[in-house]
Amino acid sequence: MSIRVMVVDDHPMWREAVERDLTEAGLEVVATASDGREALARVPAARPDVVLLDLQIPAPDGVAVTAAIAEQLPQTRVLILSASGEQADVLAAVKAGATGYLVKSASREELLDAVRRVAEGDAVFTPGLAGLVLGEFQRETVETPLTERETEVLRMVAKGLSYRQIAERLVVSHRTVQNHVQNTLRKLQMHNRVELTRYAIEHGLDQA
Amino acid sequence: MSTPRAAGTGHSPAAVAVENRLFRALAVLRVVVLLNTVGLSIYRSDDFTRPGLGAACLAVMTTWTVLVIRACAEPRRRTPLVLGTDLVLALGVLLLSPVAKGEDFTSSLPGFWIVGALLSWSIHYRWRGGLVAGALLAAADLTLRQDVTQSDYGNAFLLVIAGPIVGFMSGSVQQMATEREVAERAAAMAAERARLARAVHDGVLQVLALVQRRGRELGGPAAELGDLAGQQERELRRLIRTQDDLTPATEGTLDLVAELTALESRYPVTVSTPGRPVEVPSATARELVAAVAACLDNVRAHVGPDAPAWVLLQAFSDRVELSVRDDGPGIPAGRLAEAAAEGRLGVTGSIRGRLADLGGTAVLTTGDFGTEWELVVPVGSGA
Structure with missing residues (x-):
């Protein structure tokens, strides 16, 4: 299909x-x-x-x-x-x-x-986007921080390494690298939702 | 709408808003001082030699207080006539003190009530108005006294000093409000211009990207055109990025994000950074950018003029970390030691030196996977 x-x-x-x-x-x-x-x-x-x-x-x-x-x-x-x-x-x-x-x-x-x-x-991801996402997690208010491995992978993406190169360097499978990258994105989106919810509660928007 | 009001004071809406607030506060003060005077007059009604005249004066003061509070609630009714009457009445009641209370009166008939007129002149006519009203009231008070006591002189002095001071402060606050309003309007206009520019740039970028794409597919001379469009597209995108970074930096600092991104126009490098400005002392920023440029020159010399490289900037609360990486063949083992043995410090030496001067470190990793510099510099409270 x-x-x-x-x-x-x-x-x-x-x-x-x-x-x-x-x-x-x-x-x-x-x-x-x-x-x-x-x-x-x-x-x-x-x-x-x-x-x-x-x-x-x-x-x-x-x-x-x-x-x-x-x-x-x-x-x-x-x-x-x-x-x-x-x-x-x-x-x-x-x-x-x-x-x-x-x-x-x-x-x-x-x-x-x-x-x-x-x-x-x-x-x-582009390296530029990976740099932006890394920057978000380096703020001190992150509720769900990245694991060391996720940070390592994301850092490598930001340094322009391809998933294949990262897999070779870390001696893991291509799939594992993909999973790590996906997880960072998931955490970023989750963090965003937490922030939005908190904002809504603080501003009384949850009552509406 | 924007017809000039009250000549000489050139009131902006923000300044008028400030004056309105001050007059609202003054209204409260007027009531307080009126109640004080009325209360004291009743308490010390024995002081009056002509109680009828005293009562009439108090009635006039009360009526005028109500009228003037109403009049001054609206900016257009703060006319010279209203403010003039305010001051004349204050002077008049003051001058009637010896008539109502006898030549040897101690406390004047209006008492503190006169500060209402004084402050309205200060607020509306600034320091000059305050000075004029203060001087007139003080002079009137002193001429009535048979012998001027220490406290009479003190009161008069306070009137003369307080008028211009309050007037000056009122003027300053109004000026600041006006300036802030102008700055806010300028910022809003700049933001709107930036938004429009983005829309225009986006259209141009779209076309350039499309030309690049079709050109590549068509091949031949069209591919050359496509390449040119591609170059311009990258250049324009970089310009937009650096323009976006033009946030006013703190004095003596530079934004590393903007400084490093600018390298993209000089080298075939991809710079990745956090999404917010990273401000470091100007000297540190310049040294770091120079160190990164030296790394990139090295890539150009040893890997190739078009060899891609990647720069990653990470900012932590106590340090910034920079990585410069290439996909080249790496530096052959022993070459660095050889160079050092020959007394040549070379590029690596200069990079390490720059970082050491900043109190940071420079670590070189090299192998068949390429070469990577890790530059770490302490910043902020830890520096």
């Missing part, structure tokens, strides 16, 4: 190019959308495996769309594709539940590889 993908981007040229690449590679583009509202309206019926999401789209923005999809369709993975690589936005999207991040200048092969990996549940 081919991977079902939804492409959300407000630039038609870009949307078509990505759509063509995906289709040629044998993936199924089940829906497209040009803004956040359209995306959220179409995603429940389309039930894609992966949403390829541009962060800078007309409201609601990519971060809000990511949060809504993570909430409503836990089986659907979100892969962020951003042109500008705005650090704060990327981090916010990953905290909101995105499984991976890629800059738009990534090659066709990198994109296809990322979509396939995300569909399998893998976390797709």
Whole structure:
């Protein structure tokens, strides 16, 4: 069964190019959308495996769309594709539940590889994103700190090592490395939820 | 809306808001001093030689207090007429003291009630108004006295001194409020500009990324165009990142995130950092960036001009850690020792030296997996 993908981007040229690449590679583009509202309206019926999401789209923005999809369709993975690589936005999207991040200048092969990996549940990190996530865990208020091994793996990702290189260095399987990376993402998202809940309670929003 | 109010005071909405607050506080004070005067007059009603006149004065004071509080509640009604009447009444009642209480009166008829007029002049006309009102009230009080006692002089002196001081402070607070309002507006405008710029940049980046992509697929001359677009795309993205980092840093410090990210334009390097500024003393930042640049020069010289490298910055409460890594063949065993034996300190020596000067360490790991420098520098309270 081919991977079902939804492409959300407000630039038609870009949307078509990505759509063509995906289709040629044998993936199924089940829906497209040009803004956040359209995306959220179409995603429940389309039930894609992966949403390829541009962060800078007309409201609601990519971060809000990511949060809504993570909430409503836990089986659907979100892969962020951003042109500008705005650090704060990327981090916010990953905290909101995105499984991976890629800059738009990534090659066709990198994109296809990322979509396939995300569909399998893998976390797709760039070294830049790993650095951001590491930074989040180095704050002192983290409730669920990373294990030493997870920190070690994430640090290696941030230093530009591929999963294969990391597996070789640590003498573990490729799968184990993937699990560690996935765990760090899970913890980051969990931490985000804890923070949001605390914020809600402090501001009396839980009473509503 | 923005027609200039009260010439010379050039009131901004923030300054008016401050003045409104001060007048509200003054309203409370006016009531307190009025009650005080009325109470004392009743308690010491024997002091009055003409109780009828005294009672009439107190009635006028009470009425005026109510009127002036109402009038001053609104900025546009704080007119010279209202404030002038306020001061004239205060002076008038003061000057009637010997008539109502006899030539040898001790406490004046209005008592502390006159501070209402004094402070309204201070608040509205700033230090000059305070000085004028204070001087007039003090002069009136002193001219009535048959012999000026120590405490009479003290009261007069206080009036003259308090008027301008309160006026000056009122002016300063209003000025600060205005300045803050201007700064807030500027910040909001800058944020809006940045938001618009992001939208524009994003569009350009999209097109550049697309050209790069299609170019690569088409091959030939189009691939060259694609490469050019790719270079510009990276450059623009880096510019945006450094621009975003332009948060006002504390005096004497630099943001390592911005400084290191800037290296991406000079070297084929990927810089990973935390998502927030990492401020360290300027000298430390410059030395660290120079050390990282030296590492990257080394990569360029020994691995290749286009060899990729990765820099990772990690910030802890007591130290910053920097890693510079490449995927090259590593430094052959013995070469460093050889260089040292020949008396050449070389790049490794200079990197270690820089770090030692900062009180930190530089550790080199090398092998067939590549070369990695780990630079650690203590910062913050631990430094």
